[in-house]
Amino acid sequence: MSAVGSLVAGSLAFMAPLAPAAIGGLATEYVGALNIALEGLILVGAFSYAAAGSIAGPIVGFAAALLSSAIVAAGADLFSRKAKADPFVVGLGVNMLAPAAASILSQAVFDTKGVAVVAGLQSAMALPGLRYSDVASFAVAAAIIAAIAATPFGTRSRAAGMSRDSLAMAGVDYGRVRGAAYFVSGLACGATGAALAASVGAWVPNMSAGRGWIALVAVYLGGKRLGGTVAAVAMFSLLLSAAAAAQAVVELPAELLLSIPYFTAALVVIVGARGSARRSARRRAP
Amino acid sequence: MNIVRLSSIRKYYRSSAAQALDGVDLELDSGEIHAVVGENGAGKSTLARILCGFERPDSGSLYVKGERADFSSHRDAERAGIGFVPQYSMLAPGLTAAENVALGHEPRRLGPFTDRRRASYEFSLLADRYGFAVDPDAVVASLSAAERREVEILRALARGGSALVLDEPTSILGEKETASLFALVRRLRDSGAGIVYISHRAGEIADLADRVTVLRSGAVERAFAAADVDECELAGLIVSGAACADPDRTEGGRTAGLRGGAAPGEPALVIRGVSQRARGSGSLLRVDLTVRSGEIVSVIALGGNGLETLEDVAAGIVSPDEGDVLVKGRPLARWPGRELRSRVMAYLPTDRENRGLSPKASVAMNAVAGRLFDYSFSEFAAGARPLADAAGMLGGFGVANWKGRRVDTLSGGNRQRVVASRELSGGAEVVVAANPAQGLDRGARSRLFSRLAAMRDSGSAVLLLSSDPDDAAELADRSFALYRGRLIPVERGESFEAAFSKALTGARQ
DSSP states (O other): OOHHHHHHHHHHHHHHHHHHHHHHHHHHHHTTOOOTTHHHHHHHHHHHHHHHHHHHOHHHHHHHHHHHHHHHHHHHHHHHHHTTOOHHHHHHHHHHHHHHHHHHHHHHHHSOSSOEEOTTOSOOEEETTEEHHHHHHHHHHHHHHHHHHHSHHHHHHHHHHHOHHHHHHTTOOHHHHHHHHHHHHHHHHHHHHHHHHHHHTEEOTTTTTTHHHHHHHHHHHTTTSHHHHHHHHHHHHHHHHHHHHHHHHSOSOHHHHHHHHHHHHHHHHHHHHHHHHHHHHHHHOO | OEEEEEEEEEEEETTTTEEEEEEEEEEEETTOEEEEEOOTTSSHHHHHHHHTTSSOOSEEEEEETTEEEOOSSHHHHHHTTEEEEOSSOOSOTTSBHHHHHHTTSOOEETTTEEOHHHHHHHHHHHHHHTTOOOOTTSBGGGSOHHHHHHHHHHHHHHSOOSEEEEESTTTTOOHHHHHHHHHHHHHHHHTTOEEEEEEOOHHHHHHHOSEEEEEETTEEEEEEEGGGSOHHHHHHHHSTTOOSSOTTOOOOGGGTTTSOSSOOOSEEEEEEEEEEOOSTTOOEEEEEEEEETTEEEEEEOOTTSSHHHHHHHHTTSSOOSEEEEEETTEEGGGSOHHHIIIIIEEEEOSOIIIIIOOTTSBHHHHHHGGGGGGSOHHHHHHOHHHHHHHHHHHHHTTOOSOTTOBGGGSOHHHHHHHHHHHHHSSOOSEEEEESTTTTOOHHHHHHHHHHHHHHHHTTOEEEEEESOHHHHHHHOSEEEEEETTEEEEEOOSTTHHHHHHHHHHTOOO
16 A cells, blocks of 8 residues: 555544544534533443443444433433533543443453453455444444434524524424533543444453544634534544654654644644734724 | 403412512403503513413412413413414524424424424415515524514414403514514404513503503503503503593602702713613613703603613723713713722622622722722721721611621611612712612601702702612603603603603603
C-alpha cells in the first residue's frame, strides 16, 4: 500500500471510534447543553461490550454497549432535571463514577481489575485497516447525523438550544427534547466504546484514553455545527494517524511525536477562540 | 357565539409573591375584537398565558364553546383553535420562517424525516392567504422586526385560528406596519374569528376594539362596549383615574411642599441626539434632554416605550449608538468610573436587586460600598468607621434592625431604602433615579421624595425616570412622556394628569 493510502486507512481507524462520540457531543450542544460526560460514557460502552460480549457474543455486546451508555446518559440528564442539579456537575460525576464502577464490575465479571482479554471479541477486518466494529461505529455516527440533520427531532433540538419559548409555542416539552438528545449522545458514546474494545478484543481500564475530551474539542472546533465537527474529527484522525506513522520514520521520542496532535489541537482551539472573540466583538460594535 | 369563557380565574406567583389574577372573568365571542387593557402588572399577560395554555390557573375554569376545558400546554389551546402572538419574539432565531411555523407539527416523508419542501409550501400558502410576503426559507434572525411579527402571526393562524390572542402586538411595529396589522385583525374578525387584543395604547383600542375589559391589580375593574367611551376616557381608564379635560382637576396642593427653591443653573446632565436600538420596543429615537443643576426633570413612560433604555444610557451602562451623554460637560464614557460614581452621579436603578445591590453582602457593606476608597486599610479592617458611616446613612432613610444582616434577608422596600441611603447620602451633583418609589410605602416614598427635593434645592440635577405619572406630578419641575422612543413634553397646568395619560397611551392630542 502506498504511504498516502496507509495514512488514510490509519486515520479511518482512528476516526471510527472518535466520530460517534463527537456527533453525540454535538447532539446535546444542539439543545444548548454541554455533555461533559462523553469520556465516562465511552467507558460504560466499552465495558458493556466486553462484559455482555463475553456472555453472548460481539453483536449482543455492541447492542448492550449502545443501550447501557444511552441509559446512563439519559438517566443522568433526568436526574439533573428532576433534582435541579447542575448538569455539568452531574456529568463530571458520571466521569468519575464510570471507571470506578467498571473496575468493581470487572472484578465480578472477569475476576481481574486489570486488562481482561475476551476470546472472540476482537472484530475481524472488513477492509484493510478497518474492522467490522469500525463500520458499525461509522453506521451509528451516520444514523445520528441523519437524525439531527433531517428529522423533526433535530429541528426541535436546535430550537431548544436557541429559544425555549419557541418550543413552548410549538407545544413541545423542552425536557423531553433534552432527554432525547442525551439518550442519542449516550448511544453514540456506546458505539465509540464498543469500537475501542472490539479493536483489541479486551476490556482495558481507562481505554477511552481522552477520546471523549477530543470529541468535545472537535465539537467546539467545528463551531458546534455538523460540517465543522465532522471536519474537525477528520483533521484529528489524520494528525493522530500521521503521528503514529511518523514514529517509524522520524527519530524523535515517541511521547513527543504522539503528543503533537494534541498540541496542534490546543493551538487551533486557542487561535480559533481568539478569532471568534474578535468576530463577535466586531459584531457588537455599531 | 361564545368561543372562550374564563370564569373566576386566580393565579398566584410564589416567586414574586404576587396575586397576578384575582377572580377574573372574560368572554370572547366570535366576530369581535375584545381589548384587555390596564397598567403594567395589572395581570394582562398572565391572563393571556392562561388563555393560551402556557400556565394553569390556581382556580377558576375555562370553557371552549361552552365545554369545560383544561389546557396543559399551548398545544391543547391550539387544538381548541386558540392562537397566540406574543409581545416579544418567541421564535427560534436560527431556524427558517417555515421551520418555526412547522415546529412541533413537522410534515414527514420517508418515515422519520422532515419534509422540508412541504413545510415551505404550506408556509407559502398560509402567507399568501393572509397577504404576507415572507420568504419561507429565510432564517428568522435575518428578518426585520415587522417580518418576524408576520411569522409569529402566521404561526398563530397555522393551527386553529378561531380565536387569536395578541399581546401588545404593535409595540415593535412602525406606523405603516401597525396599519396593515389592524387591517388584518379586522379581516379576521369579519371572517368570524374572536380576537383578544392586549394593549395599553388608547388610540389603538378606540380604533379597533368592540369590547373593552379594564384590568387593575389582577381584577376586572370595568367591562364595557368600546362605543360607549371616547378615546380620552379610555386613556384615563388605562392610567389610573385621570379623567379627560376635566376642568375641576388641577394639580393638588400636595405638590406644593416639594417644589420651589433655587432657579435652575448650568446644564449638568445633557442627553444629545441619542438613538439606541434595543430589544422589543425599547429603542430610543433622537432623544434630546437637558437636566440643569437645581431642577428635577421627569420622564414618564409605560412599559415597552424605551424607558429602560433611557435609564441605561443616562446612567452610562450602555453607550448609545448615536449621540452623546454629557455630565458636567464631559462625555459620560470619559469619566473614570470611581470618580463619577463616588462623587458626581448617584444612580437608583430600577433593577435594584442585581444592579443596585450585592444581595449576598451585608447591609452595612452595601451602604458604604460607594466610599470604600475613603478608608485606610486599618480603618476598614477595624470596621468601626465604616459601621458608623453605615449607621448614619441607613438611619437617614429609616432602615432599622440591619446589623449583621445580609441584604437578601430584607424586604423589597427596605432594599430600596438601602440603595437610596448609599446613593443619596453623598450630595451627588447628578442624580438618575429610575422608578425610585416602586415598592416603597407611603412614608418611605415621601421621605425619599423630600430628600430628592432637598438635593435639588441644594443644586443637584435630578433625572427622574418612572412609569408612574404621580411621581412626576409630585416632584418634577419639568416633565416629559416617552412614547415609542420619542420624548413628548408635557406642560404643567390644568389637567396635567389627563395630558399625561394621553401622551403615555399615544392618544392624539
